[in-house]
Amino acid sequence: KAGVTQTPRYLIKTRGQQVTLSCSPISGHRSVSWYQQTPGQGLQFLFEYFSETQRNKGNFPGRFSGRQFSNSRSEMNVSTLELGDSALYLCASRSALAGLYNEQFFGPGTRLTVL
């Protein structure tokens, strides 16, 4: 099975711009979660989507948003970029089968640099 793919892998933007990152989960996985990783704050949960619905949201401002499509692919958007948004954005998918622990499979991430 192909793993979780994220595009683009690297991105450079300037302050005030917006950005959209894409995540394709493992085939058959219906849950997609997003995380932000920075040297100062470490790995932080952004949000989780399941069957096109946001099920959980981390403590991030409204500039961070996401969505999930019917094929389980997900996008996250950051508007009005700030320097502090420079980070590695990781996407993780899981199968969400009931009654079992479904490990999260992480993609390689998108490295966003805001200048």
Place this chain on the structure above:
Amino acid sequence: DAKTTQPPSMDCAEGRAANLPCNHSTISGNEYVYWYRQIHSQGPQYIIHGLKNNETNEMASLIITEDRKSSTLILPHATLRDTAVYYCIVRAQGGSEKLVFGKGTKLTVNP
């Protein structure tokens, strides 16, 4: 905030066992202990999880103390490719899929 405490760094000789400790003194009865690792510039990778019994899979063993307040991840024969940051996470199964990562332990396997 993360509910676990781990040493910031550890070293291990190649071929020897690596024992990574984790304290989770406030763990609840329905919370499991999970271990993930992150090799440099890659996404985290699931290793193992357990509730109260010791667990073993092809990657590692997990030893949980009887009072469940601490655990140890054991890599039986560490290789250079095991150099990574190891995260210990406690989480209730069936609850939110949100993983709360602490700072983890940077394990360096030396030749």
